[in-house]
Amino acid sequence: MTVPAQASRVLRSGRNAAKRRRAGSTPADLVLLLIGACFLLPLLWLILASLDAEAGHELKLPDRAGLENFAAVLTPELLLRPLWNSLVLSGGTAAVTVVAAVLAAYPLSRYRSRFNQPFLYTVLFGTCLPITAIMVPVYGLFVQFELLDSMPATIFFMATTTLPMAIWMTRNFMAGVPVSLEEAAWVDGASRMTALRTIVLPLMRQGLGVVFIFVFIQAWGNFFVPFVLLLSEARQPAAVSIFSFFGQHGAVAYGQLAAFSILYSLPVLFLYVIVARGAGSSFALSGAVRG
Amino acid sequence: MQPPVTARQLLRYLPVLPAVLLLLVFLAGPVLWAFQASLTDAGLTGRSARNPSWVGLENYQRLFADPVFPLSVLLTVVFVAGSAVVGQNLLGLALAVLMRRARPAVSAAVGTTVVAAWVLPEIVAAFAAYAYFSGDGTLNQLLGRLGLARQDWLYAFPMMAVMLANVWRGTAFSMLVYRAALNEVPAEVSEAAQVDGAHGWQRFAFITLPMIRGSIATNLMLITLQTLAVFTLVWVMTAGGPANASTTLPVLAYLEAFKFGDIGYGTAVASVLILIGAVFGLVYIRLLRETRP
Numbered sequence: 001m002t003v004p005a006q007a008s009r010v011l012r013s014g015r016n017a018a019k020r021r022r023a024g025s026t027p028a029d030l031v032l033l034l035i036g037a038c039f040l041l042p043l044l045w046l047i048l049a050s051l052d053a054e055a056g057h058e059l060k061l062p063d064r065a066g067l068e069n070f071a072a073v074l075t076p077e078l079l080l081r082p083l084w085n086s087l088v089l090s091g092g093t094a095a096v097t098v099v100a101a102v103l104a105a106y107p108l109s110r111y112r113s114r115f116n117q118p119f120l121y122t123v124l125f126g127t128c129l130p131i132t133a134i135m136v137p138v139y140g141l142f143v144q145f146e147l148l149d150s151m152p153a154t155i156f157f158m159a160t161t162t163l164p165m166a167i168w169m170t171r172n173f174m175a176g177v178p179v180s181l182e183e184a185a186w187v188d189g190a191s192r193m194t195a196l197r198t199i200v201l202p203l204m205r206q207g208l209g210v211v212f213i214f215v216f217i218q219a220w221g222n223f224f225v226p227f228v229l230l231l232s233e234a235r236q237p238a239a240v241s242i243f244s245f246f247g248q249h250g251a252v253a254y255g256q257l258a259a260f261s262i263l264y265s266l267p268v269l270f271l272y273v274i275v276a277r278g279a280g281s282s283f284a285l286s287g288a289v290r291g
Numbered sequence: 292m293q294p295p296v297t298a299r300q301l302l303r304y305l306p307v308l309p310a311v312l313l314l315l316v317f318l319a320g321p322v323l324w325a326f327q328a329s330l331t332d333a334g335l336t337g338r339s340a341r342n343p344s345w346v347g348l349e350n351y352q353r354l355f356a357d358p359v360f361p362l363s364v365l366l367t368v369v370f371v372a373g374s375a376v377v378g379q380n381l382l383g384l385a386l387a388v389l390m391r392r393a394r395p396a397v398s399a400a401v402g403t404t405v406v407a408a409w410v411l412p413e414i415v416a417a418f419a420a421y422a423y424f425s426g427d428g429t430l431n432q433l434l435g436r437l438g439l440a441r442q443d444w445l446y447a448f449p450m451m452a453v454m455l456a457n458v459w460r461g462t463a464f465s466m467l468v469y470r471a472a473l474n475e476v477p478a479e480v481s482e483a484a485q486v487d488g489a490h491g492w493q494r495f496a497f498i499t500l501p502m503i504r505g506s507i508a509t510n511l512m513l514i515t516l517q518t519l520a521v522f523t524l525v526w527v528m529t530a531g532g533p534a535n536a537s538t539t540l541p542v543l544a545y546l547e548a549f550k551f552g553d554i555g556y557g558t559a560v561a562s563v564l565i566l567i568g569a570v571f572g573l574v575y576i577r578l579l580r581e582t583r584p
Contacts, residue, residue, distance in 0.1 A: 028392035045419060100313060113300070133540070133541060133568065136545070137322065141321050163313060224523055265411050268410060
């Protein structure tokens with residue numbers, strides 16, 4: 001906001017109101033800092049406890065800070081295999097979602113038809129159904145078709161739950177690519193799908209990145225779906241294994257739980273920063289919310 | 292030879308097929324299956340798991356006779372109204388307004404903190420909230436410092452604790468929506484009102500709020516739907532307890548189906564929740580169609 005804000009400050013330098021707002025007011029700062037402190041406290045515990053080998057529930061500076069907790073959880077069974085499972089699950093979900101969303105968004109953004117609006121609103125309606133309520137019937141369905149504990153089936157289910165939002169976002173990003181560029185390719189004899197692959201997709205790769213990362217972050221953080229559908233420890237992602245760890249050792253090893261939580265959270269924090277820096281979070285959000 | 296127009300049109304929509312198949316198999320399928328299974332005695336294990344028999348509306352009759360169900364509906368309404376409609380919504384709006392008045396560095400730092408709680412994986416957020424509200428957690432430390440009585444929040448006031456945790460976890464969404472909405476309100480309109488002598492709160496109530504009412508409606512619907520489906524936060528913090536004191540509908544559906552092994556009864560609870568979500572979803576889509584030309 002800096003450049004436009006500066007420009008408008010110059011333009012309105014004669015007006016008090018604008019000047020006062022740009023300079024920032026101390027009461028607003030104080031209230032904001034107070035709210036921010038309330039939001040920070042639970043996060044602060046996570047960080048301090050992870051550095052404290054004798055951590056409990058209370059918020060305190062470690063008597064002697066160290067990385068023992070991180071060393072203790074950095075073992076193949078405890079952390080690395082669950083993280084690998086999370087990566088497969090989230091990467092698979094994001095890949096399936098993006099492919100299905102791109103294919104669906106192409107006709108929806110390129111052809112005019114009575115079919116488009118009802119379809120898009122039906123899809124949007126799908127996002128409104130509470131996924132936690134659907135998990136009980138999904139479990140029943142997975143039992144009947146013997147899909148329980150199957151990684152691919154879980155990936156397809158998770159992709160479906162994020163698909164409606166992804167279709168909306170992808171369609172909006174695709175609408176931003178002018179049709180005239182494709183028309184040139186058609187004249188040269190390229191098929192629609194070739195034009196989509198060679199012209200449209202490269203031009204909207206930033207948007208596709210946003211969709212991929214959004215789906216990935218959601219899948220990475222999802223606890224309930226793998227908790228219900230993936231039963232064997234060897235397939236469970238970090239979200240579920242951290243919960244079992246909490247049940248088995250949580251009462252004694254809070255420091256390790258915090259260290260585990262931080263290592264598991266880092267990838268999504270990093271990805272979120274990429275999206276927020278690159279595309280602007282409110283921009284990506286408005287693509288998801290307003291359509 | 293050119294195929295007939297209708298066939299060609301259908302062919303053009305062929306790429307939509309994978310998405311449609313996924314949505315039918317993994318979303319519409321389970322929803323329809325839920326309504327059907329809620330009319331059976333399907334169990335988690337044993338004979339009723341392989342070969343459930345038809346029991347008609349028995350599960351629903353049980354549901355409405357069960358004292359836990361109305362309690363659970365009430366708790367869900369309190370949870371959604373308190374933590375989403377009031378908590379996240381108003382706090383998000385307040386944050387967005389304050390951030391426009393504060394120094395950029397302050398608003399950036401606070402914004403990052405609020406968003407961090409939202410971006411964290413839900414299970415991690417739930418652990419952090421659990422530690423914060425637990426007996427010797429940060430909240431009691433603070434109260435102790437201020438000379439106030441400590442409480443065992445998760446046992447004495449479980450709903451209060453999960454609602455505050457949900458405000459902490461979800462306010463970032465409302466804040467981002469309102470920041471984007473406020474940025475689109477032209478400054479001239481507000482300035483014109485100022486020239487006419489309107490005070491700060493008057494300008495906000497009579498000019499800014501009506502101008503962002505579309506965003507308010509959208510935000511309210513979305514956070515209602517999100518909060519309706521919250522499971523992990525409640526499950527980790529209280530597991531619905533003590534004695535069902537924080538058993539919202541998603542937790543009740545899970546407990547009945549997986550803890551007590553009664554899939555038929557659990558799906559009846561889930562079906563009610565799906566119906567509530569569907570009603571809100573239809574309202575939301577109506578709103579969206581009205582605001583978009």
